[in-house]
Amino acid sequence: MSSESYMWQSFDFPTDTRLPGMKLRDNFDPGIDQYLSSWRSAEDPSPGDFNYKIDNRGLPQMVTMMGSVKKYRSGPWNGIRFSGHPMISSPTFNYKLEFSGSRLTSISETYNDSIATRLKMEQSGLLDLFVMDEKGTSWTLVYTTPGEPCDNYGQCGPNGICKLNKTPMCECLKGFTPKSQVEWEVLVWSSGCVRKVPLDCHSGEGFVQVPSVKLPDLLEFQLNTSMSLIECKAECLKNCSCSAYANPYVTGGGTGCLMWFGNLVDIREFVAEGSEQDIYLRLPASELEHISRSKEKNKRLVKILVVLAISGVLILSVVCGCIVVKLMTKRRAQKRKNEEVELPLFRLATIAAATNNFSQENLIGRGGFGPVYKGQLQPEQEIAVKRLSNDSGQGLAEFKNEVVSIAKLQHINLVRILGCCIQGEERMLIYEYLHNKSLDYFIFDRSRSASLSWPKRFDIVMGIARGLLYLHQDSRLRIIHRDLKASNILLDRDLIPKISDFGLARIFGGDQIFAKTKRVVGTYGYMSPEYAIDGKFSAKSDIFSLGVLMLEIVSGKRNRGFHHPDHHHNLLGHAWLLWNQDRALELMDSCLRNSFIEYQVQRCIHVGLLCVQQLPQDRPAMSSIILMMGNEGSMLAKPKLPGFFSERSPIDMDSASRSTEVGTDDIETITILEAR
Structure with a gap:
């Protein structure tokens, strides 16, 4: 009796039915096994080069074979799970395993009448798991095996x-x-x-x-x-x-x-x-001795350093104790002097004169901090003045935070602060004036979006990425911005992007990876899931916001308030669906048809989806993003499910659209206080 090869990906089902759970068998009797085969080609459903099956040699494991050559294995069954297999432990994907002694005879997905899944073996040997949406109209890719280089069989060779x-x-x-x-x-x-x-x-x-x-x-x-x-x-x-x-x-x-x-x-x-x-x-004994000597050497070195450190502290305490107060006083005075040099103070009368006494004619915008005015300090020096308003959602803490953060930063893709004004109840920040307003002024407006051709948009994406790399890695202070969005990207005369608004930024120490807060501040549509839900933020939170920005720049659509007639996903979900259907270019703003460069658009969408993946550890670092965007030949990983990938009800979508129509930003910056 010949082996039975099951190719579930070749079945076509009506939209009102559900797929039966997949089932693989490894029988004691040769010839009646069930396994999954790839097709010979997209048009030829006869068995292809790859099989996915149960391997019961010693301990059960799942393997992908190309003929007699092993290409992937799950790792052996350890009594609880396959150690290297991405089987999802949730009610959605509930696998049933049947054993005969230590032999795995069957693995199947428990039937769930609310979930339809599909397992597909590609012609390349990749194994894809799809889940059908609630309407039963489209499939979503959940995971791919092998999903990363270390999954490839024998990636690093013997030993x-x-x-x-x-x-x-x-x-x-x-x-x-x-x-x-x-x-x-x-x-x-x-x-x-x-x-x-x-x-x-x-x-x-x-x-x-x-x-x-x-x-x-x-x-x-x-x-x-x-x-x-x-x-x-x-x-x-x-x-x-x-x-x-x-x-x-x-x-x-x-x-x-x-x-x-x-x-x-x-x-x-x-x-x-x-x-x-x-x-x-x-x-061998010689290698064990070498390892042991290295450990002992490190232990001795640590002990010596500890003794020296303690001795040094005691000596310094005795010698320098009498001059500590004087030294600290001198340092405070020097610090105040340095701060004055780094960030000049402007008199209120000077700023009032420059802005025509803060007239409405000089008002150029309004944000969470307060109104922003255009001013003229000198005949050839135009400025932008952010004035803290009494009803601002941000206050003195955010004002001080922005002063401390941005005063020490210098980069072509960061807005340059010229000084501040602190007089009476007034709190103001004085910036260089940027003539082309903010990015959202262009990309979300039908009449103005055409003025930003694709080459210019790609330059803006790269400029934002370089500015963020500087904040995360190359500056004197490691800065997490926490409010990266289109309205906080300003454009100069040459449309060079400048990251602005550091009122919510946080400075990280050298070894600090993430932080947690009970006061979640930011902008809906740009906040990462772990920050919006749990208050955890890190460099990967900014990278999520960058991914949203990249998809918005490509599409000319806002993530929050996005509408589509065929589904109720946000822009991230829409981009994910198109990418999985090999229709990514359909995301592109129609005004770019005559100027786009296909591989750049495809790469922006691909990298954008990598940035907005649900889990922070899956998102790439800024250095990798710069490399991927600037190198056409670099290999990109397959993105996983984006954050907030769930369909909204029409009522939620209408509410979201109304709540975002605030001021000139058209975006609401929110503060969420978590209950004790």
Whole structure:
């Protein structure tokens, strides 16, 4: 009897029906297995080159095969899950596994009459999982396997380990060195690694722990389900060919004994908790001694530094104690002097004269801080004056914050502050005047949007990205802006973008990664999910806002208040749907038809979707964004689900549109206070 090959992606179902859950089988009797095959081509549904199936060699795991060549594996079943497989643990995707002893005989998706899913194997060997929307009209891609380079089988060759958060991603295991140093220097890792010193059973060999990994493939192995980890270690030492051991199961704190012989293939490091297991790598005595000496050396160095530090503090305390007060007083005076030099103070009379006593004719805008006036300090020096109003949602704290933040920053893509005015109850910031107003003045207006051609829009995107890179990485202070939006991007005479409005910005310390606040401030439509919901913000929060901006610049549409006749998603959801249907160019503003450069538009949309991914850790860093945008040949990852990907009701959409019509910004800056 021939094998049955199931290709669920080839079925066509009416919109009022639901797909049955997919099912894979691995039977004791050869020839009646069920597995998933790719098509030969888009027009030819006969079995293609790739199969996705259950592999029960030793421990069950899921594998993608190209003929007899393994291209991907999920990692072995550890008693709870497949250690490296992105099966989503939620009511939406509820998988049922059936075992016969330790053999996995069936894996299927539990039927759910409210959810329809589809598993598709691409001709390239990629495995895609789709879910149908509530109306039953379109499919949304949920995840792709393999989804990142470390998922590829044997990415770093024999005895190598793949670490996605490191550069380069491949390293040799401890005690190993590249087999071909020349190949590794050009990032070709397929030859893998070899031992620095061969094993010798009679020379005091031992083991070193390699934590949080997907266990190596089961090529040459021995499995015992009843041994403890201590017994497993002793058993491995008895066999001169045993190269590593581990607990195969994580249940009960770790049980069983799994030993490997020969090369260790397809190991990757995990950062997130839940999937990782530890493996114990066999090394010769000389390598163990080298590792031990390094650890002892580091410990001694730490002890010496601690003793020196304590001694130094005591000595300095005795010697310098009598002059501390005087020194601090001198430093405060010097600090005040420096601040005065860095940020000049203007008299109220000077600013009033420059703005014609803050006349309505000089009013050029209004934001959360208060009104903004155009002024003339000198015949050739025009200024913009932000005046804190009494009913402002922002106050003295935001005023001081902006002074401290931006006064120390200098970059072509940041607005330049000239000084401030603090007199009586008045609080004002004086900026360089930018003649072309803000970005939203152009891209969201039908008559003015045509004046921004695609090359100019692309330059604006790159300018904003470079300014944000400076804030996050290259400036003297690491700044998280927290309110990046179209109305806070000002344009000079040459349409060079300048990031403005630092009233909500936060300064991060050198080692600080994120912060949390109970006072969530920002603008709906631009705030990241983790900030809007939990008050957590970081550089990745600004990157989410940048992604929204990029999609708005391409489309000429606002994210918040976006309407489409076929669905109720916001602009991010609309872009995601188009991208998954290979219709991304349909997102582009129609006025760009005669000026757009296709690969640049496609790249802006692709990178924009990478920036607005739901999870902060999935979003790229600013340095990577600059590289991806400026290098046509750079490879881009496949974006995952964007933040706030849920359809709104028509009532919510109408309410959202009305609430955004505030002042000249047409955007409402909000403050959310979290209850204690």
